[in-house]
Amino acid sequence: MDESPDRGRRILVWVASIALAVIFLSEGAAKFPERRMWVGIFEQIGFGQWFRIFTGVVEVGGAVLLLIPATRRWGAVLLACTMIGALLVHVFVMGVSPPTIGVVLLLVALVAIGVDSRRRPNQSRSSAKVPV
Numbered sequence: 566m567d568e569s570p571d572r573g574r575r576i577l578v579w580v581a582s583i584a585l586a587v588i589f590l591s592e593g594a595a596k597f598p599e600r601r602m603w604v605g606i607f608e609q610i611g612f613g614q615w616f617r618i619f620t621g622v623v624e625v626g627g628a629v630l631l632l633i634p635a636t637r638r639w640g641a642v643l644l645a646c647t648m649i650g651a652l653l654v655h656v657f658v659m660g661v662s663p664p665t666i667g668v669v670l671l672l673v674a675l676v677a678i679g680v681d682s683r684r685r686p687n688q689s690r691s692s693a694k695v696p697v
Contacts, residue, residue, distance in 0.1 A: 574681070578637075578678060578681050578682070581674055581677070581678055582631045582632060582637060582678060583632070585628070585631055585644070585671070585674060585675065585678070586628040586629070586631045586632050587628075588628075588671070589624045589625070589627055589628035589631070589644055590624075590625055590628040590629075592624055593620070593621045593622070593623070593624025593625035593626075593627075593628060594621065594625060595621075596617050596618065596620055596621030596624070597618065597621050599614075603617055604617070606659070607620075609658060609659060610654055610658055611658075620647065623643060623644075623647055624644065624647060626640075626643070627640045627641075627643040627644035627647065628640070628644070630643065631644070631678070634682075637678065637682040638678075638679050638682035638683050641675045641676070641678045641679035641682060642679055644671075644675050645672055645675040645676055645679060648668055648671050648672040648675060649672065651668045652665070652668050652669065652672065655668060
């Protein structure tokens, strides 16, 4: 019976990882075509359109990493860094607005997944029998 809270947490992490992967796959892929909204936002940021493409690649790549248990932590870290950058852009360039709340919520979810994924390998190593 001790495993039911752990099982529930694993299910929650999977559901959250899948949901976040869908969000970042969608948002990342949307940055590749020259859509007026994203072109305008990245012009406002001032890094140029190469940064729009780079951000799309990072978001799509991070989403894929979230779906693989062995790389989930690195996907969460990569995407959390992206969300920190987005938060800084919202605060210092574009101005805080309702979408800023979404950025913060995504960041919190990514940190939670990253922390859980970091904890999990240590637990499995301590219970695994290593031949001597």
